[in-house]
Amino acid sequence: MGNRMTALTLTKFLTQIAADQPAVAASVRALAGVAVELSATIARPDSTAQLGAVRGSANADGDDQKKLDVLADEMIATALAAVDHVAAYLSEERDAAIQLHDGGDVIVASDPLDGSSNIDTNVSIGTIFSILPASGGSLQPGRNQLASGIFVYGPQTTLLVTCGDGVFAFQLGTDGQFHDMGWQVRMPAETSEFAINASNSRHWAAPVSRYIADCLAGSAGPRQRNFNMRWVGSLVADGWRIFRRGGIFLYPADARDGYHNGRLRLVYEASPMAFLVTQAGGRASDGQQDILDIVPDALHQRVPLVFGSANEVDEFVKYGS
Secondary structure, eight states: OOSOOTTOBHHHHHHHHHTTOHHHHHHHHHHHHHHHHHHHHHHSTTHHHHHSSEEEEEOTTSOEEEHHHHHHHHHHHHHHHTOTTEEEEEETTSSSOEEOOTTOSEEEEEEEEETGGGGGGTOOEEEEEEEEEGGGOSSOOGGGOSEEEEEEESSSEEEEEESSSOEEEEEEOTTSOEEEOOOOOOOOSOOSEEEOOGGGGGGBOHHHHHHHHHHHTGGGSTTOSOOEEOOOSOHHHHHHHHHHHOOEEEEOOBSSTTOBTBSEEIIIIIHHHHHHHHHTTOEEESSSSBGGGOOOSSTTOEEOEEEESHHHHHHHHHHTO
C-alpha cells in the first residue's frame, strides 16, 4: 500500500487491506459507517443543545459524559458487535472491556467522541480508534497495533488511518463515501509551531517551563528562531493541523490534582495517535520514552503526551534528560 492510487476510496482501500488483514478491514469499515452517521447527527440544527448537554454521570475516568459521548459509544459498540472478527471492544466511556465474539481476531479500542467539551462551540471533534491483535489481550503496548486512526468532524468530515504501511487521508463526500484527499501524509521533521495550554504554566515541571520559555524567546533566544503557538483544545483538531503542516503538541504531566501522571489516556488516545504519528514520520513520547513502548497497567491509564515533528520532539526530550 506504499504507492498512492488515483480515485481511491476508503471502500477500495479496505478491499485491498482485506486480502491480508480481513479483521482490520472489517473493523475500520464498521467504524467508518458510524462516523458517517455521527457526522450527520452532529450537523443537525437541533443537535448542539441536546447532544452537548451533560448526561448527569461520569465516565470510567471521572469525566462528565455528554449525551453525544454516550450515543457515539453505543453506536460503535453496536457496529462492532456485527463484526465477527472483533473479540472485544474497549471504550473510554466504559469501566471494562465488552466481550463480543469468542475466537475473534482483534480488539478495538476507542475514544468514541474526543473533544466533547467543544460540541456546542462548533470546534472540530472526533473519534479515535486503535485495532490490536486479540492474542495480546487488553493490555498491550501500542507497538502491537495493527491499525489506528482518527475521524474528525469539522468543516469537513475526514479520516486519517494507518494499517502499518503509511498514513492515508480521506474526506467524506456528499455521496456518503470517503474519498482519498490526494495528500501524501508525511509530517515535516522541523517545525516552529507548538501547541500547549499555556494557562497551566504555573503548574508545569521545570523542563516543560524551560522548553516553552526558550521557544518564546524567539530568534534572540537559545533556539535562534521565532515560534508560533496554536492551541484548539481538541486532540483531533490539534492533531490534524500537525499532520497537515507539522508542529509539536504537548500535554505534559503537571502539579494539579489528577494530572501528576498526565491526563490523556494511553489506550484510547496516546497510543493510537502515536502509531499514526510514527507512520507519518513523526515521533510521540511521554517525555522520556516512546509512547508505543509503554505497556499499559490499566485500561484507563493516563500518560503525558508529546507528539509531532520528529526533530522537535527529540529537542523537547533533551530538556528532561
